[in-house]
Amino acid sequence: MWVASRELATRWCVANSRQALSLVLDKISTLVWCLIQPMTFKNMAKKLLGDPINRVDGALKATGRARYSADIKRPGMLHGVLVMSTIANGKITAIDTADALKVPGVVNVMSHQNAPKLAGMDKNKPSEIATDRVLHVFQDDLVHYNNQPIAMVLAETLEQATEGASLVRVTYQTQPVKLPLPAGKADMSTPKQMPRVDDQVDTKRGDLAAGLAAAINRMEETYTTPTMNHNALEPHALLAYWEGDKLTMYNATQGISGCQKRVAEIFGMPKENVRVITQFLGGGFGSKGTTFSHVMLAPMAAKLTGKPVRLVLKREQMFGMVGNRSATVQRLNLATGKDGKLLATAHHSITQTSDFDEFAEPAGTITRMLYACPNLDTTHKFIRANIGTPAPMRAPGEAPGVFALESAIDEMAAQLRMDPLAFRLANYAETDPNKDKPFSSKSLRECYRQGAERFGWSKRPAQPRSLKNGNYLRGMGMATTVYPMNRGESTALVRLKPDGTVQVETATQDLGTGTFTIMTQIAAEVFGLSPDQVTLSAGDSIYPTSSVSGGSRNTASTGSAVTQAAQEVLKKARQMALKDPKSPLFNVAEAEIVVQKGGQLQQKSNPKVGEALTSLLKRNGNKPLEATVQSKQGDEKGKYSMNAFGAVFAEVEVDELLGEVRVTRLLGSFAAGRIVNLKTARSQVLGGMVWAVSMALHEKTVFDPRNNRVMNANLAEYHVPVNADIQEIDGFFIEEADDIVNPAGVKGIGEIGVVGTVSAIANAIYHATGRRFRDLPITVDKVLA
């Protein structure tokens, strides 16, 4: 009924019985897998706005002692450097490695000519799992995009491997190139599915034609967004080594458990034989949520050479093989009646995928639910291009899609001569019009109200071009922001020790969001302890499986698992107390026993009766209490629409003669359920808003139209904001209790800062200049035109 070793992934499901409990008490290493039924989470004493404690790993990061994947060494380790294709479509006819192999220290060059064959290549196909993509792992001679990995030079030092890679000569047979958007038109088709499989590809509601016909005001515009690349500051990196048939990898991944699964699948080996460790992760923004080719290539090279292999991608190699945000071309139609209410909405999105895989950027999904509108059509199509496959990138679909929608909403408000905020309020959706279900909670009105008040929205003159500051025109804009609550499966073990400290184990990674800190706080709160009494063991697949850190889901997923496991332990403690004749709580009803600050169990109706968890455990064998819970969504998703909402306000200054835009003020108000840590949460939403500045004004991956080669594959010319681009910026949270969403009560905050802010900036530029910019990014050349 239980297993001796934590390393074994097979876990036994044990009913929550006395027998299991005694086993747990006997064997600390025992993992009990309790499938907890979905339950309601009423009456839990959770702080809605959690303590802004410092990051638990802050000192490690601030002193440089935090070890990221590329910082790990292993004796005898080889350095791998990739050779990339320089054509976008065709076939490798020859790879000449002679010069590379002559470089002292170079031990091998791995290519399709000598790469180990992988047993799981039948799994290397378009997948319905958004994070599983078709990989290029040197199993054939085909080139599908420019900057595709085609060989790897392995050498004793990084310098030797780098030199070797520059000396590999490749000849190709080239084929015509399919261009990405906006020029690309090849093979336009309807995707089979959206990344979130329960999102429909196309939807229809009511009768669009009738809605348009009945309307008084109509608008139709096309909005375009460019291809973008994630560019986490930490390059994709891993160290891989084999011990017999067991593979260990220190890998920069946003999904330790998903990576373990995918590597095992592609190598055709049992998951138990793959160990993935991510101690620290230098950002990912989606690109490290997918297990891309390099994660297979390093272990392949380790197998080929019999040595540990470290592979760190160069910055320029991250423009292709590790995902991108699809460019979009979006056509929006809005139509309103004389009361300013939306009568018809259509949102038709064209995105791009690669020539060999299918990823559909879900640009139109938010349009279905953000405003009340009886007649609505949304469609998604994609074209195929010789580029690396797109992948989720911070607010995939929502960021470009809501830019289009919220720009169009602003345009309609202007056409109606209505205040943009008033227009949004006039079309407020009380229930989710797409799912036709109530919201689990929605505090958007409060976000609008408090945001507008703090920003000073009432000072915005209705007329564009009415504010000036020297050479600058000044403008104010706003937009609604939103992000769906996503939740995956996560498992956590919580162990309450007799000394009153708590140990939490879960595989989860912290990509910079604060996960390690937040998990600690969540567990501490359940027991009434302070976070420094909780130790978290994470960042390693030897711990219980956890969700990907993507789609703003990790706190909802892993946080729920930790919540439930901790509650389960607490339940055991309560039962232990009420059954213990020596406990002051003997025979007190379980529901009457509550936990108070300092880890004290108390009788609710008589707080003088109680005892410390430590004394209870000490008297009862001085052994820890533990529980492992696998947590997943119940039927609440079928009953409710669950989303975080917010309102974002922007002030910009535009120098029309020099084409310069600066964002002088940004303010976001957000309602996202419970906020576990106000400090890390604020950083999350502010970071998202910085991403919006980036998307609105800076980011664009530029392809040479002759060969789809990215011509700005570096951080000097792929612009993201620097410190000087970010002036006044703030964000705050509305208190929002939501007992429905998940046991943790959280909705996720990783993406909502980006979503609406892009259009808030574009709308502010309109207000400053009286001109609409519908093509991102809004750069000097466009403003000047």
Next chain:
Amino acid sequence: MKLFSYAQATKPADAVQLLGAQTQSKFIAGGTNLVDLMKYDVESPDRLVDISQLALTQIDATDKGLRIGALARNSDVAANALVMKQFPLLSEALLAGASPQLRNMATMGGNLLQRTRCHYFYDVSQPCNKRAAGSGCGAIGGYNRIHAILGSSPSCIATNPSDMNVALAALDAVVQVTGPNGSRSIPILDFHRLPGNTPQRDTVLEANELITAVDLPTTAIGGKSHYLKVRDRASYAFALVSVAARLAVENGVVRDVRIALGGVAHKPWRLPDVEKNMVGKPATETTFRSAAKALLAGAQPHEHNAFKIQLAENAIVRALQTVS
């Protein structure tokens, strides 16, 4: 990056001698541009001669103005009291460039020799006449938003990326160099070249010549100066267009003026005749705009950079308005 040999020079003459006649030898000082290019395999010298220890870091007042040693760091020059007082334009331009870290390492001489940021020059898989003579120009027909609108040739449309060079052009700087055949002085406007058929050569410097100093002549121009840089983000970005302007106005009339443009050509763009024509005219937008148009006469845009013509015109007017 391939292996190369390394030697350190202690005196300018040694440095020149160490470099020898080998074409594949290079001087290295701050290294901020050269090491970057070596990592992309754009430059692959067989040999580096380290000149960073040469005693060429002084900034001294001379009877004609200022002499700035070739190895003076950009950050030191920008913060130097003499420079700030007499030639604030140079300080302003230096501080508009790169990042504090890069300015701390980059030298005057290295900045004079900074190579273009053309994407095709940087990508060894692409054609580029500047990097590989005769291979063609990838930017023509490719992505050319940052490229030249003036003085380009069918073989090259690259721009000079330096901010400092634009200021030096407006300051009538003189570059002092030394070589096996002795020393010579090169006026800044003659120092950088237009690409013509030999875009591989950015400057008139011979392969074995060493820059020793930059002289800034004190002029009677007086008046005010301003470096205006338009870029894609607020800092740490190359200029799309920049203007170094000096203007002396007396009783509302232009007494003297210098205008140099960056980001528009293979070298800082200055037309002394245009400046001469402005003298005696009212210091008004009309005068400034017609000068701007004259400076941009014959501008030839490519697919993605036509905006630079209007931008440069506006930037010139704005810079002159700022100092008038």
Next chain:
Amino acid sequence: MAATTPAADTAQKQAITLKVNRKTYKLDVEPRETLLDVLRERLDLTGSKKGCDHGQCGACTVHVDGRTANACLLLAVMQQGREITTIEGIAPGGKTNGQERLHPLQAAFIKHDGLQCGYCTPGQIMSGVAVLRDGHADSPAEIREWMSGNICRCGAYAGIVAAIESVKKGDTIG
């Protein structure tokens, strides 16, 4: 160092002495090894990060003779005789009340959450220390400009500026 030294001779590894964080290291390097790679691969000082390897991100910022520099663009062989300080070398060391003693700016970064993923943080702090020391922290706008050589992709700029301002104001970090 004679002018006639053949290339093949000096391309070999050279014995150099580096002074890093007040410690002296003797090691053999190829002339092409950058300071960043030597710090990270040879001296196991991995606090300095490689984000772009081309001086475009600032994650590798160290101090060389008291000035900030991108270690990725410096050849190690050229750094002999210079005082190099990395993120590992700025804290005073030791403990106070059981807590590790940090540089005030390190403590301020933690307090003001001037970091998320932490990858750019060592470089940000090295630049921040220089900004404070060199007198470029008189206003948020000045701090922003002088910190613009360090990209934070997570977007923690507000916290970074707040941290530097707080040290400038002499805030004692609790």
